[in-house]
Amino acid sequence: xxxxxxxxxxxxxxxxxxxxxxxxxxxxxxxxxxxxxxxxxxxxxxxxxxxxxxxxxxxxxxxxxxxxxxxxxxxxxxxxxxxxxxxxxxxxxxxxxxxxx
Amino acid sequence: xxxxxxxxxxxxxxxxxxxxxxxxxxxxxxxxxxxxxxxxxxxxxxxxxxxxxxxxxxxxxxxxxxxxxxxxxxxxxxxxxxxxxxxxxxxxxxxxxxxxxxxxxxxxxxxxxxxxxxxxxxxxxxxxxxxxxxxxxxxxxxxxxxxxxxxxxxxxxxxxxxxxxxxxxxxxxxxxxxxxxxxxxxxxxxxxxxxxxxxxxxxxxxxxxxxxxxxxxxxxxxxxxxxxxxxxxxxxxxxxxxxxxxxxxxxxxxxxxxxxxxxxxxxxxxxxxxxxxxxxxxxxxxxxxxxxxxxxxxxxxxxxxxxxxxxxxxxxxxxxxxxxxxxxxxxxxxxxxxxxxxxxxxxxxxxxxxxxxxxxxxxxxxxxxxxxxxxxxxxxxxxxxxxxxxxxxxxxxxxxxxxxxxxxxxxxxxxxxxxxxxxxxxxxxxxxxxxxxxxxxxxxxxxxxxxxxxxxxxxxxxxxxxxxxxxxxxxxxxxxxxxxxxxxxxxxxxxxxxxxxxxxxxxxxxxxxxxxxxxxxxxxxxxxxxxxxxxxxxxxxxxxxxxxxxxxxxxxxxxxx
Numbered sequence: 311x312x313x314x315x316x317x318x319x320x321x322x323x324x325x326x327x328x329x330x331x332x333x334x335x336x337x338x339x340x341x342x343x344x345x346x347x348x349x350x351x352x353x354x355x356x357x358x359x360x361x362x363x364x365x366x367x368x369x370x371x372x373x374x375x376x377x378x379x380x381x382x383x384x385x386x387x388x389x390x391x392x393x394x395x396x397x398x399x400x401x402x403x404x405x406x407x408x409x410x411x
Numbered sequence: 412x413x414x415x416x417x418x419x420x421x422x423x424x425x426x427x428x429x430x431x432x433x434x435x436x437x438x439x440x441x442x443x444x445x446x447x448x449x450x451x452x453x454x455x456x457x458x459x460x461x462x463x464x465x466x467x468x469x470x471x472x473x474x475x476x477x478x479x480x481x482x483x484x485x486x487x488x489x490x491x492x493x494x495x496x497x498x499x500x501x502x503x504x505x506x507x508x509x510x511x512x513x514x515x516x517x518x519x520x521x522x523x524x525x526x527x528x529x530x531x532x533x534x535x536x537x538x539x540x541x542x543x544x545x546x547x548x549x550x551x552x553x554x555x556x557x558x559x560x561x562x563x564x565x566x567x568x569x570x571x572x573x574x575x576x577x578x579x580x581x582x583x584x585x586x587x588x589x590x591x592x593x594x595x596x597x598x599x600x601x602x603x604x605x606x607x608x609x610x611x612x613x614x615x616x617x618x619x620x621x622x623x624x625x626x627x628x629x630x631x632x633x634x635x636x637x638x639x640x641x642x643x644x645x646x647x648x649x650x651x652x653x654x655x656x657x658x659x660x661x662x663x664x665x666x667x668x669x670x671x672x673x674x675x676x677x678x679x680x681x682x683x684x685x686x687x688x689x690x691x692x693x694x695x696x697x698x699x700x701x702x703x704x705x706x707x708x709x710x711x712x713x714x715x716x717x718x719x720x721x722x723x724x725x726x727x728x729x730x731x732x733x734x735x736x737x738x739x740x741x742x743x744x745x746x747x748x749x750x751x752x753x754x755x756x757x758x759x760x761x762x763x764x765x766x767x768x769x770x771x772x773x774x775x776x777x778x779x780x781x782x783x784x785x786x787x788x789x790x791x792x793x794x795x796x797x798x799x800x801x802x803x804x805x806x807x808x809x810x811x812x813x814x815x816x817x818x819x820x821x822x823x824x825x826x827x828x829x830x831x832x833x834x835x836x837x838x839x840x841x842x843x844x845x846x847x848x849x850x851x852x853x854x855x856x857x858x859x860x861x862x863x864x865x866x867x868x869x870x871x872x873x874x875x876x877x878x879x880x881x882x883x884x885x886x887x888x889x890x891x892x893x894x895x896x897x898x899x900x901x902x903x904x905x906x907x908x909x910x911x912x913x914x915x916x917x918x919x920x921x922x923x924x925x926x927x928x929x930x931x932x933x934x935x936x937x938x939x940x941x942x943x944x945x946x947x948x949x950x951x952x953x954x955x956x957x958x959x960x961x962x963x964x965x966x967x968x969x970x971x972x
Contacts, residue, residue: 336945
């Protein structure tokens with residue numbers, strides 16, 4: 311990544327521009343979080359923090375496997391396991407959320 | 412004289428020089444001497460009788476017969492006297508023969524006419540009768556003194572060195588005098604050539620004076636020495652004087668003297684290796700002279716072995732002297748050539764082993780030499796810890812380093828060559844060779860490492876390798892078994908670690924979102940929350956994405972991938 315020094319006033323300018331277009335962008339951002347919440351939603355009884363932690367665990371497994379593959383010269387197909395696990399778990403969550411809603 | 416032996420000796424001398432008849436009464440001090448050790452006149456005359464009977468008169472008669480003609484001539488030269496002495500050499504002590512001849516000559520009116528050596532009894536001093544002297548007296552002036560012979564010219568030149576050197580610049584001064592003294596053009600020519608051919612003033616001076624008078628002593632450290640034995644006795648005492656004499660040999664000063672005065676000891680001036688030739692000269696005079704190893708005086712081989720036992724400096728000196736051949740020269744010329752030939756066989760084998768480079772082979776030679784000199788000395792050896800390496804079942808995570816300790820056994824010096832028999836990618840040893848030296852604390856025990864790069868080996872394959880350590884004195888083999896397995900433990904640790912980190916990060920982030928919204932419920936349950944503060948959500952999204960991005964960047968950096 312190129313290291314661009316924009317300076318203080320540059321930063322202020324960018325934030326200003328962003329503030330001007332913050333309406334639609336903010337709405338879009340909100341939708342992204344809404345989507346993530348929707349994916350992880352099982353029931354109202356379950357805390358969203360817990361479910362996000364589950365997502366974190368899945369991400370951590372992918373990341374740990376990636377590190378191991380690179381570091382210990384393991385085979386690349388090892389990556390299939392955590393990614394597959396993530397797909398399965400998310401599908402299960404979605405499934406339960408439909409069952410409970 | 413105060414003993415019976417002394418008295419006997421004196422009486423014997425008197426009997427000989429008086430041809431067997433002398434009157435005791437003419438020597439009152441002898442009578443007094445005899446009395447003082449308790450002999451009366453009767454015992455004394457019995458002793459004289461006994462001595463008379465014990466004398467072998469035959470060689471004396473032979474000397475008399477040969478002397479006759481010289482007594483008639485009234486002149487005897489050194490060469491003539493020497494030939495008479497040589498004829499009775501086997502049956503008579505030289506000192507007694509000289510004493511007898513001088514007594515005989517003195518009785519016939521001979522006396523030394525010119526003192527050319529320190530020894531007053533030398534026949535070089537031109538023994539002549541008064542009549543002969545008057546006839547032969549030709550004198551020339553040389554360096555402000557009068558000389559009647561070449562020997563005298565030499566003797567004067569010896570005393571007045573600087574002046575003589577000045578006159579020896581050209582051959583004309585000396586050769587003129589030589590012509591007068593010898594009446595011989597060829598001898599004068601000899602000296603002229605000598606002076607013209609020798610360009611070095613010091614060598615020219617030495618060569619001329621010893622050619623003039625070969626009995627002149629050799630000047631060394633402020634004293635004069637008549638023969639090689641007395642010179643070497645003085646020089647071999649301390650290193651400084653020994654070294655000074657070696658310098659004189661190296662710049663030919665000593666050799667000129669030897670050539671002119673003691674040709675049997677001279678090895679000639681040409682050629683090289685003057686250091687070893689000097690040693691050959693020293694030990695040809697007497698093999699019992701000490702050997703100087705550097706500055707250390709060694710009486711014999713045994714002393715050298717003892718000195719080398721606990722002094723590493725001696726080893727280096729031995730190595731040096733083996734290199735320049737001095738030690739060989741010493742052993743050979745002292746009759747210990749067997750050691751040299753034994754050494755050479757072993758040393759050749761050592762050299763052919765190709766183990767040593769540069770200085771190392773010199774030290775290895777020193778070791779070989781000491782082993783040859785002292786058969787009781789145990790050959791150096793070594794052992795390696797651990798004797799076996801088992802690396803089966805190690806996980807392929809990183810480079811495994813196994814230290815191996817090589818320890819010296821016994822005393823000495825050696826080089827150990829290390830090889831790993833199979834050139835496997837990823838397995839190597841940190842050193843190809845090491846030097847063990849019991850004198851240096853850091854070299855008595857040397858550690859090298861076996862490196863196994865587990866990532867570069869094939870998993871679940873058995874590698875059977877072998878480390879060979881070989882020296883001139885033996886070989887040690889270390890079997891190495893390596894088998895790499897899947898890194899279960901390390902993989903599990905990585906998973907757990909990142910799962911925990913990301914769980915904390917995501918959970919924490921969602922908690923932060925709830926905190927900002929003031930509502931910890933699902934967004935699904937209350938979708939209006941996202942519309943309350945869109946810009947805040949935008950900032951949260953930026954934070955989340957960049958959080959993930961920097962987390963990945965940090966991981967790559969931390970793990971080095």
